[in-house]
Amino acid sequence: MTIVPKDGAPADVFVLPGDSSGSVSAAEQDEEFVYCGNFTSSGANGTQSPSVHRRPKKGGPAALVSTFSELDASYNPQIYAIVNVRGTLHVALGALLTNGTGYEHLIYTMPPAGGPHQRVVGPIMRLLQADGGMACDEALSTCYYWSIPGRLLMAYDYAAARVEEVTMGIPADGSGPVQDAQALYWPGRDGIYRQDKLGRPSHAD
Numbered sequence: 001m002t003i004v005p006k007d008g009a010p011a012d013v014f015v016l017p018g019d020s021s022g023s024v025s026a027a028e029q030d031e032e033f034v035y036c037g038n039f040t041s042s043g044a045n046g047t048q049s050p051s052v053h054r055r056p057k058k059g060g061p062a063a064l065v066s067t068f069s070e071l072d073a074s075y076n077p078q079i080y081a082i083v084n085v086r087g088t089l090h091v092a093l094g095a096l097l098t099n100g101t102g103y104e105h106l107i108y109t110m111p112p113a114g115g116p117h118q119r120v121v122g123p124i125m126r127l128l129q130a131d132g133g134m135a136c137d138e139a140l141s142t143c144y145y146w147s148i149p150g151r152l153l154m155a156y157d158y159a160a161a162r163v164e165e166v167t168m169g170i171p172a173d174g175s176g177p178v179q180d181a182q183a184l185y186w187p188g189r190d191g192i193y194r195q196d197k198l199g200r201p202s203h204a205d
Helices: none
Strands: 024-030 035-038 051-056 065-066 077-087 088-096 103-110 120-126 135-137 142-146 152-159 162-166 183-188 191-196
Touching: 024 077, 024 088, 024 103, 035 077, 065 103, 077 142, 120 162
Parallel strands: none
Antiparallel strands: 024 035, 035 051, 051 065, 077 088, 088 103, 103 120, 135 142, 142 152, 152 162, 183 191
């Protein structure tokens, strides 16, 4: 992961520790730290579990926040998204099902400074994996995460510790969406699509 200062200073590469594996698949920040989550990877040294690391924005080495060693690394669990809500990290993960027919989705919470994580949602079985990123609306106590094709939108109610699925089936492009108080807006091949946060059908504007 590369950090680019707004003042035009040289870019700084966020290098994860040598015992981590895979590419950075999710990121979050607060006033002091940048948080990164990574894929599982398999190789000559065997499989390694996905983990969350943090590094001070002012520089210095990355430190482990938590690792998901209880997940079977053979099925490539991936961290989809990390979000810091009121001083707690919420981490969405997914893994290929053992029979290869879909994915299980899970959400964990953990303290940003490190320590044990706790599963709060899942496993939930879905045909699609997610592609990363969360858009959070604290007024609704809900974070939204999605797949790039726009066929899967997950609404995570962190106050009630539950996830609801909204199937969209729209030709969305990019990592989408942006949001206002009422809706999520997706870039599509033929316009901008709107998904009402209360679950009404999506449509092109």
